[in-house]
Amino acid sequence: MEPTMPLTPLPSATPHSPAPTPSARRPRRHPALAAVLSVLALLAAGLGVLAAAAPAGAAGLTQVTSFGSNPGNLAMYEYAPAGLPSGAPLVVAMHGCTQSASDYFTHSGWQKYADLWGFALVFPQTSSANNSLSCFSWFDSTKDTRGKGEAASVLSMVSSAESQYHSDTHRVYVTGLSAGGGMTADLLADYPDAFAGGAVDSGLPAQCAATQTAASQCQYGSMNLTPAQWGDKVRSSDSGYSGPWPRVAIWQGTSDTTVQPVNATELRDQWTNVWGIGQTASGTQSLPGGTTLSVYNDPQGKPAVELYQISGMNHGLAVDPGSGTEQCGSTGSYYIDTICSSYYTARFWGLDGSGGGGGGTGTLPAPTGLTVTGTTSTSASLSWGAVSGAASYTVYRNGTAAGSVTGTTFTDSGLTAGTSYTYTVAAVDSSGTAGPASGAVTATTTGGGGGGSGACFTDNNYNQVAAGRAHQSGGYVYADGSNQAMGLWNVFTVHTLKQTGTDFYVIADGTC
The missing domain is CATH 3.40.50.1820 (Alpha/Beta hydrolase fold, catalytic domain)
Known part of the structure; x- marks a missing residue:
């Protein structure tokens, strides 16, 4: 103190x-x-x-x-x-x-x-x-x-x-x-x-x-x-x-x-x-x-x-x-x-793109246990723990509502291959009021045959770090393995990374 x-x-x-x-x-x-x-x-x-x-x-x-x-x-x-x-x-x-x-x-x-x-x-x-x-x-x-x-x-x-x-x-x-x-x-x-x-x-x-x-x-x-x-x-x-x-x-x-x-x-x-x-x-x-x-x-x-x-x-x-x-x-x-x-x-x-809170302000608590249960090149599947009193749940992708379900699982489709997405979920009561959002998880769709050597991933620097393809130091981002500089750690600097080995990525903008 x-x-x-x-x-x-x-x-x-x-x-x-x-x-x-x-x-x-x-x-x-x-x-x-x-x-x-x-x-x-x-x-x-x-x-x-x-x-x-x-x-x-x-x-x-x-x-x-x-x-x-x-x-x-x-x-x-x-x-x-x-x-x-x-x-x-x-x-x-x-x-x-x-x-x-x-x-x-x-x-x-x-x-x-x-x-x-x-x-x-x-x-x-x-x-x-x-x-x-x-x-x-x-x-x-x-x-x-x-x-x-x-x-x-x-x-x-x-x-x-x-x-x-x-x-x-x-x-x-x-x-x-x-x-x-x-x-x-x-x-x-x-x-x-x-x-x-x-x-x-x-x-x-x-x-x-x-x-x-x-x-x-x-x-x-x-x-x-x-x-x-x-x-x-x-x-x-x-x-x-x-x-x-x-x-x-x-x-x-x-x-x-x-x-x-x-x-x-x-x-x-x-x-x-x-x-x-x-x-x-x-x-x-x-x-x-x-x-x-x-x-x-x-x-x-x-x-x-x-x-x-x-x-x-x-x-x-x-x-x-x-x-x-x-x-x-x-x-x-x-x-x-x-x-x-x-x-x-x-x-x-709402500076995070959620429109203000990433969820609502109802009395229901935020769901816990949000987990990515699977991904394909075009979809990501999620699950979470049930909230007592919830009539439905709203799922947010990168701060924007992606869908609403009554159960505790959701599959988001129509996504881009080799791309990372951030998800949260909020419980909605019977009056339609959403509570606060859960903690966030990141799902990365597969790309180039499943993410092995030769796969390419195009995304912003923040999501590249979240997906484990790059790391940040002092507010700047570097590709894992090659340590190539990618610029500032934010959501509007975008690069394509190509995986050339286990935990090894190189910048491949315009070449993948």
């Missing part, structure tokens, strides 16, 4: 952040983690290096020195995987107090999913010139409201990135930790027309405070407001706007002493009220790391608000270092090894 840190320049602490640059979107109030003086000194030294122009710390993170109006005096850093197509999503990720864009990029795990699922990242950065602890000013109405200060600067960054990457303007998301989480909530309230969704990690409700003094009450206690009063704070942030509203994920440790856990409940009350839905969960689910997920569905049965409560976790961002798809990030100050919050947030937003 991490020690307590402030979110505002006064008591407590939150993650650190350096240098500034422009962008325009409304930041919101949230305490940021503050470190001890010795830590701050080290951060100041390390962060000073980040103030340089091009790469900031971690490989691939680049500073944008001109992005439009910058009334909040922020710095903009960005990352995008090579070959990112037009129309891809955009995610804005905001560090906590005493943190930096580079720090958040390095530890949060967002780069992994940008590479894997194909989207661009923007990392706003504040500095000690704006706030003594390098906190985003979630508690200052001159800086965190629509069209003003840091909020306006973040919005400028979004507009700049959208233009540069030709992003899908209907799939722009924002997330943040601690003070960055507070600003995230403010931005969602200030610009609901610009953000399709958000995630507040160890943060506070939108517009919880308008002064630094009031910030302490938000951070350490309860404001004792009704859901309607919380909802009014959002509605008044962009008066006249009536929807659609952003879909919001809330992450909170139950042992957080920097931002009291009641803030998560208040965030839940705020955004369910904005959506016009009740505060009783549509369903709950147990996740890794002692995490309980409570889902609040919109009238169409799709998750509008998700609340992730992590038992025993103190203040910080939940990460889960490892090479598995559901694992991400690295530990550090205020990066706590429990569960990969970035993975679940990205799936909630």
